[in-house]
Amino acid sequence: MDIPKENFSEWYNTLIKEAELCDLRYNLKGFVVIMPNAADVISRMYRLYEDALEARGHRKSYFPALISEKNLEAEKDHVEGFAPEVFWVTRAGKNELEEKMILRPTSETAMYPMYSLWINGKCDLPLKVYQSCQVWRYETKATRPLIRGREFYWIEAHNVFDSEEGVLSQVQEDMETTEEMIHQSFGVPFLFFRRPQWDKFAGAVDTYAADTMMPDGKTLQLPSTHNLGTNFAKVFNVKYMDDDGEEKPCWQTCYGPCISRIFAAIVSIHGDSRGMVLPFHLANVQAVVIPILRKEGSETVIRFVQEVTEKLAKNYRVVADFSENTPGFKYNHWELNGAAVRVEIGARDIESGKAVVVRRDTGEKESVPFEELPKKIGEIGKEMNASLREKADEWFATMLKEADTMEELKSALENGEGFVRIPFCTDSLEGEGCAEKLKEECSANVRGSRHDANEKPSGKKCIVCGKEASTYQYAARQY
RNA sequence: GGGGCCGUAAGGUAACCUGGUAUCCUGCAUGCUUGGGGUGCAUGUUAUCUGAGUUCAAAUCUCGGCGGCCCCA
Numbered sequence: 020m021d022i023p024k025e026n027f028s029e030w031y032n033t034l035i036k037e038a039e040l041c042d043l044r045y046n047l048k049g050f051v052v053i054m055p056n057a058a059d060v061i062s063r064m065y066r067l068y069e070d071a072l073e074a075r076g077h078r079k080s081y082f083p084a085l086i087s088e089k090n091l092e093a094e095k096d097h098v099e100g101f102a103p104e105v106f107w108v109t110r111a112g113k114n115e116l117e118e119k120m121i122l123r124p125t126s127e128t129a130m131y132p133m134y135s136l137w138i139n140g141k142c143d144l145p146l147k148v149y150q151s152c153q154v155w156r157y158e159t160k161a162t163r164p165l166i167r168g169r170e171f172y173w174i175e176a177h178n179v180f181d182s183e184e185g186v187l188s189q190v191q192e193d194m195e196t197t198e199e200m201i202h203q204s205f206g207v208p209f210l211f212f213r214r215p216q217w218d219k220f221a222g223a224v225d226t227y228a229a230d231t232m233m234p235d236g237k238t239l240q241l242p243s244t245h246n247l248g249t250n251f252a253k254v255f256n257v258k259y260m261d262d263d264g265e266e267k268p269c270w271q272t273c274y275g276p277c278i279s280r281i282f283a284a285i286v287s288i289h290g291d292s293r294g295m296v297l298p299f300h301l302a303n304v305q306a307v308v309i310p311i312l313r314k315e316g317s318e319t320v321i322r323f324v325q326e327v328t329e330k331l332a333k334n335y336r337v338v339a340d341f342s343e344n345t346p347g348f349k350y351n352h353w354e355l356n357g358a359a360v361r362v363e364i365g366a367r368d369i370e371s372g373k374a375v376v377v378r379r380d381t382g383e384k385e386s387v388p389f390e391e392l393p394k395k396i397g398e399i400g401k402e403m404n405a406s407l408r409e410k411a412d413e414w415f416a417t418m419l420k421e422a423d424t425m426e427e428l429k430s431a432l433e434n435g436e437g438f439v440r441i442p443f444c445t446d447s448l449e450g451e452g453c454a455e456k457l458k459e460e461c462s463a464n465v466r467g468s469r470h471d472a473n474e475k476p477s478g479k480k481c482i483v484c485g486k487e488a489s490t491y492q493y494a495a496r497q498y
Numbered sequence: 499g500g501g502g503c504c505g506u507a508a509g510g511u512a513a514c515c516u517g518g519u520a521u522c523c524u525g526c527a528u529g530c531u532u533g534g535g536g537u538g539c540a541u542g543u544u545a546u547c548u549g550a551g552u553u554c555a556a557a558u559c560u561c562g563g564c565g566g567c568c569c570c571a
Contacts, residue, residue, distance in 0.1 A: 036509080311534055345534095
């Protein structure tokens, strides 16, 4: 596609179109069609993520997409936070509905009334149930395909415990799940933050979130997990009978990895000027076989390529490209589409007993004897995964900066890039004033303090107000 | 939340200012040619977002709707 990645916005839009990830012509603001090239990868990600959750004791469910107005309004902070971006269903056919409904923007208010019926005693706890679904939010900010839409595809896991300890250890587990999936499996680096109080999920006690960084230096929130305390349990009557014979409200968490957005991060972080690059286990095409045909002897090559393809197909997702295009055209096409390994086979190769094998991320070429192809492709896959992650980690490390004064912060953000660690006065309401000033001065948001590392400033002053700093916060421009 | 720009074929565009026959590239189809990094040629194929207004006449001017992009907070 030949668009340099430095111009991220243009690069991203071009990739979306040319690699046929989304069709943007749906003509409803904030809604796109996710095409097979993207949907296949997204399905694979869903499967892996669901496996990771189920391995930790979560079970799958399907809840309705519509929620009654009554339910939505039960939790005061929650409804206040979400009401501005809720899609309403107020009419059916020709009738105005007596009881209005909403399209779920998230499913707390759909699930917890049911939880109230399901949970009676300690024996029902912990309850760990998730669903994979679409949700809808009437975004007023600029929408971008897969990154921010009015509809997105996610998993939401809703967990119930009999104590605050259960909640805190669930947050810990969610952090581990995030590391395993987002970083280890998908090769996407992130920082795991505890959000400041003014920026938490509507109705939560605490919000934690994994923030990655896009190539243009702006941060993008990936999974978030929320300590809901007993806030929702109290209004939805989710309670259990304790040892002392008294009914007590349950403790809850919810965890929400947005798979469609994580896909956008994977594509953005690993991709290059030729197009999409995906971790081997996510790639739609793990190996593409390109026959090199000449006028004479093409039948032999075709037959040979078919045989090789069949053998490889036992272990990998493989296609052989017999289209009429020239080899060069095919190379470009499959690089754009993120095929992990390319195998070129012509008469010359058949004679020498070796195929030319090319690795997508580095472009490295080598000759591999035909009988070793299956093993070799597996090895390349492993190396590719490790190297994609390492490369992303190295780049991510260069995006972490530090500032003790507003001037330093401004110069650190001069190109609008990166996370800047800053000493800050407090998470409280007083802190919000400082965060607002900070935003005014350098258009960066305060994203929170590290939850995956213990960082305390000593003897430092708040970067905004100059009072004693009690915490390190991270400032960044955000999507 | 504030400001700016834009909407012509499947994609990208010219014509718009100064109203009158809609341009070219890519794609797609067919045939030949070519084939180890986006082959070449020929023929064919499809368009003025939407609604109203002005006008003999609107892609072009005016207003609304819908949709998209960019910048600032």
